[in-house]
Amino acid sequence: MTRGDVHTYYEDGLWKNRIEGGVRASNTSARRSDAVSFGRTMARRKRVTHFVHDAAGNVESRKTYGPRS
Template sequence: MAAGDIETYRRNGIWFNRIEGESTTLGMSFESREDAVKVGRSAAAARQVDHSVSADEGPSADTSMYERHPRELIA
Protein backbone atom coordinates (compact mmCIF):
# COMPACT_ATOMS: atom_id res chain seq x y z
CA MET A 1 0.00 0.00 0.00
CA ALA A 2 1.11 3.50 -0.74
CA ALA A 3 0.77 6.48 1.57
CA GLY A 4 -2.74 7.88 1.31
CA ASP A 5 -4.41 4.57 0.34
CA ILE A 6 -7.37 3.39 2.44
CA GLU A 7 -7.20 0.14 4.41
CA THR A 8 -10.14 -1.65 6.04
CA TYR A 9 -9.02 -3.84 8.94
CA ARG A 10 -10.32 -5.62 12.02
CA ARG A 11 -9.08 -5.22 15.58
CA ASN A 12 -10.64 -7.04 18.55
CA GLY A 13 -13.62 -8.02 16.41
CA ILE A 14 -14.41 -4.43 15.38
CA TRP A 15 -13.83 -3.10 11.85
CA PHE A 16 -12.06 0.19 11.07
CA ASN A 17 -10.77 2.20 8.12
CA ARG A 18 -7.52 4.13 8.09
CA ILE A 19 -5.41 6.15 5.71
CA GLU A 20 -2.02 4.55 5.09
CA GLY A 21 0.69 6.59 6.76
CA GLU A 22 -1.60 7.97 9.48
CA SER A 23 -1.92 6.52 12.97
CA THR A 24 -5.60 7.33 13.55
CA THR A 25 -8.67 5.66 12.14
CA LEU A 26 -10.84 7.24 9.47
CA GLY A 27 -14.30 7.92 10.85
CA MET A 28 -16.18 5.55 13.10
CA SER A 29 -15.90 1.84 13.87
CA PHE A 30 -18.18 -0.86 12.42
CA GLU A 31 -19.67 -4.08 13.74
CA SER A 32 -19.80 -5.65 10.26
CA ARG A 33 -17.12 -6.08 7.63
CA GLU A 34 -19.58 -5.14 4.88
CA ASP A 35 -20.37 -1.74 6.39
CA ALA A 36 -16.68 -0.93 6.93
CA VAL A 37 -15.78 -1.99 3.38
CA LYS A 38 -18.59 0.13 1.91
CA VAL A 39 -17.35 3.24 3.73
CA GLY A 40 -13.68 2.45 2.98
CA ARG A 41 -14.37 2.02 -0.74
CA SER A 42 -16.34 5.26 -0.86
CA ALA A 43 -13.51 7.13 0.86
CA ALA A 44 -10.96 5.62 -1.53
CA ALA A 45 -13.06 6.51 -4.58
CA ALA A 46 -13.52 10.08 -3.34
CA ARG A 47 -9.75 10.43 -2.86
CA GLN A 48 -8.98 8.46 -6.06
CA VAL A 49 -6.67 6.09 -4.16
CA ASP A 50 -6.42 2.34 -3.69
CA HIS A 51 -8.53 0.41 -1.16
CA SER A 52 -7.57 -2.88 0.50
CA VAL A 53 -9.11 -5.15 3.11
CA SER A 54 -6.81 -6.76 5.66
CA ALA A 55 -7.28 -10.49 6.09
CA ASP A 56 -5.91 -10.53 9.66
CA GLU A 57 -6.35 -8.53 12.85
CA GLY A 58 -4.86 -5.03 12.79
CA PRO A 59 -3.38 -2.89 10.04
CA SER A 60 -0.99 -4.87 7.89
CA ALA A 61 1.02 -4.62 4.71
CA ASP A 62 -0.29 -8.11 3.89
CA THR A 63 -3.70 -7.25 2.46
CA SER A 64 -5.90 -8.58 -0.27
CA MET A 65 -7.34 -6.23 -2.85
CA TYR A 66 -11.11 -5.82 -2.69
CA GLU A 67 -12.71 -6.03 -6.11
CA ARG A 68 -11.74 -3.32 -8.59
CA HIS A 69 -9.56 -0.28 -8.04
CA PRO A 70 -11.63 2.86 -7.24
CA ARG A 71 -10.04 4.74 -10.16
CA GLU A 72 -11.66 2.19 -12.50
CA LEU A 73 -15.10 3.20 -11.18
CA ILE A 74 -14.69 6.82 -12.29
CA ALA A 75 -15.78 7.33 -15.87
Template structure:
Protein backbone atom coordinates in the same frame (compact mmCIF):
# COMPACT_ATOMS: atom_id res chain seq x y z
CA UNK B 1 -7.21 13.31 2.23
CA UNK B 2 -4.09 11.77 0.71
CA UNK B 3 -3.08 8.13 0.84
CA UNK B 4 -4.59 4.73 0.26
CA UNK B 5 -7.50 3.48 2.36
CA UNK B 6 -7.12 0.31 4.39
CA UNK B 7 -10.04 -1.70 5.80
CA UNK B 8 -8.93 -3.98 8.65
CA UNK B 9 -10.06 -5.76 11.84
CA UNK B 10 -8.75 -4.67 15.24
CA UNK B 11 -10.00 -5.10 18.80
CA UNK B 12 -13.30 -6.64 17.72
CA UNK B 13 -14.16 -3.89 15.24
CA UNK B 14 -13.73 -3.31 11.53
CA UNK B 15 -11.97 -0.03 10.77
CA UNK B 16 -10.90 2.18 7.90
CA UNK B 17 -7.65 4.10 8.03
CA UNK B 18 -5.96 6.51 5.67
CA UNK B 19 -2.38 5.47 4.91
CA UNK B 20 0.10 7.42 6.99
CA UNK B 21 -2.34 8.28 9.77
CA UNK B 22 -2.16 6.65 13.18
CA UNK B 23 -5.88 6.56 13.97
CA UNK B 24 -8.85 4.99 12.18
CA UNK B 25 -11.09 7.36 10.23
CA UNK B 26 -14.19 5.33 11.14
CA UNK B 27 -15.34 2.01 12.59
CA UNK B 28 -18.08 -0.49 11.75
CA UNK B 29 -19.63 -3.58 13.31
CA UNK B 30 -19.26 -5.73 10.18
CA UNK B 31 -16.69 -6.19 7.43
CA UNK B 32 -19.33 -5.45 4.78
CA UNK B 33 -20.20 -2.11 6.38
CA UNK B 34 -16.55 -1.11 6.78
CA UNK B 35 -15.75 -2.19 3.22
CA UNK B 36 -18.59 -0.04 1.85
CA UNK B 37 -17.36 2.99 3.84
CA UNK B 38 -13.77 2.36 2.76
CA UNK B 39 -14.79 2.03 -0.89
CA UNK B 40 -16.54 5.42 -0.77
CA UNK B 41 -13.50 7.01 0.89
CA UNK B 42 -11.19 5.54 -1.77
CA UNK B 43 -13.45 6.70 -4.61
CA UNK B 44 -13.63 10.21 -3.14
CA UNK B 45 -9.82 10.34 -2.81
CA UNK B 46 -9.14 8.51 -6.09
CA UNK B 47 -6.98 6.10 -4.10
CA UNK B 48 -6.31 2.40 -3.65
CA UNK B 49 -8.60 0.46 -1.28
CA UNK B 50 -6.89 -2.39 0.56
CA UNK B 51 -9.26 -4.83 2.26
CA UNK B 52 -7.70 -7.15 4.82
CA UNK B 53 -9.17 -10.39 6.11
CA UNK B 54 -9.70 -10.83 9.83
CA UNK B 55 -6.27 -12.53 10.05
CA UNK B 56 -4.61 -9.41 8.64
CA UNK B 57 -3.76 -10.78 5.20
CA UNK B 58 -4.76 -8.77 2.15
CA UNK B 59 -7.92 -10.26 0.71
CA UNK B 60 -8.68 -7.71 -1.98
CA UNK B 61 -7.34 -4.54 -3.58
CA UNK B 62 -9.25 -2.06 -5.70
CA UNK B 63 -7.93 1.06 -7.37
CA UNK B 64 -10.16 4.08 -7.89
CA UNK B 65 -7.57 6.57 -9.04
CA UNK B 66 -4.42 7.06 -10.98
CA UNK B 67 -3.27 3.45 -11.18
CA UNK B 68 -0.09 3.38 -13.29
CA UNK B 69 -0.84 -0.25 -14.24
CA UNK B 70 -4.23 0.73 -15.68
CA UNK B 71 -3.11 2.64 -18.76
CA UNK B 72 -5.88 3.30 -21.31
CA UNK B 73 -5.08 1.71 -24.59
Protein backbone atom coordinates in the same frame (compact mmCIF):
# COMPACT_ATOMS: atom_id res chain seq x y z
CA MET C 1 2.28 3.99 -1.14
CA THR C 2 2.44 7.35 0.52
CA ARG C 3 -0.53 8.72 -1.36
CA GLY C 4 -3.13 7.99 1.30
CA ASP C 5 -4.52 4.62 0.23
CA VAL C 6 -7.43 3.33 2.33
CA HIS C 7 -7.15 0.13 4.38
CA THR C 8 -10.11 -1.79 5.83
CA TYR C 9 -8.96 -4.10 8.63
CA TYR C 10 -10.07 -5.90 11.81
CA GLU C 11 -8.71 -4.86 15.20
CA ASP C 12 -9.94 -5.05 18.79
CA GLY C 13 -13.27 -6.63 17.83
CA LEU C 14 -14.17 -3.98 15.24
CA TRP C 15 -13.73 -3.45 11.51
CA LYS C 16 -11.91 -0.18 10.85
CA ASN C 17 -10.82 2.07 8.00
CA ARG C 18 -7.59 4.01 8.07
CA ILE C 19 -5.96 6.26 5.52
CA GLU C 20 -2.39 5.16 4.94
CA GLY C 21 -0.01 7.32 6.91
CA GLY C 22 -2.63 8.10 9.52
CA VAL C 23 -2.40 6.97 13.11
CA ARG C 24 -6.07 6.58 13.97
CA ALA C 25 -8.98 4.86 12.27
CA SER C 26 -11.22 7.10 10.18
CA ASN C 27 -14.26 5.09 11.21
CA THR C 28 -15.23 1.82 12.89
CA SER C 29 -18.03 -0.69 12.44
CA ALA C 30 -19.17 -3.92 14.05
CA ARG C 31 -20.05 -5.25 10.58
CA ARG C 32 -17.40 -6.00 7.98
CA SER C 33 -19.72 -5.16 5.09
CA ASP C 34 -20.37 -1.67 6.46
CA ALA C 35 -16.65 -0.98 6.91
CA VAL C 36 -15.81 -2.24 3.41
CA SER C 37 -18.54 -0.08 1.88
CA PHE C 38 -17.36 3.01 3.76
CA GLY C 39 -13.72 2.33 2.83
CA ARG C 40 -14.65 1.92 -0.83
CA THR C 41 -16.46 5.28 -0.77
CA MET C 42 -13.44 6.95 0.84
CA ALA C 43 -11.08 5.48 -1.77
CA ARG C 44 -13.31 6.56 -4.65
CA ARG C 45 -13.52 10.12 -3.34
CA LYS C 46 -9.75 10.34 -2.80
CA ARG C 47 -9.03 8.46 -6.07
CA VAL C 48 -6.68 6.01 -4.34
CA THR C 49 -6.44 2.25 -3.80
CA HIS C 50 -8.69 0.44 -1.32
CA PHE C 51 -7.11 -2.55 0.44
CA VAL C 52 -9.41 -4.96 2.28
CA HIS C 53 -7.71 -7.17 4.85
CA ASP C 54 -9.17 -10.34 6.36
CA ALA C 55 -9.43 -10.79 10.13
CA ALA C 56 -5.90 -12.27 10.21
CA GLY C 57 -4.48 -9.14 8.55
CA ASN C 58 -3.79 -10.57 5.09
CA VAL C 59 -4.76 -8.48 2.05
CA GLU C 60 -7.88 -10.11 0.67
CA SER C 61 -8.64 -7.67 -2.14
CA ARG C 62 -7.37 -4.49 -3.69
CA LYS C 63 -9.09 -2.04 -6.03
CA THR C 64 -7.62 1.15 -7.50
CA TYR C 65 -10.02 4.04 -8.12
CA GLY C 66 -7.57 6.64 -9.38
CA PRO C 67 -4.78 7.00 -11.88
CA ARG C 68 -2.12 4.33 -11.64
CA SER C 69 1.44 5.46 -11.11
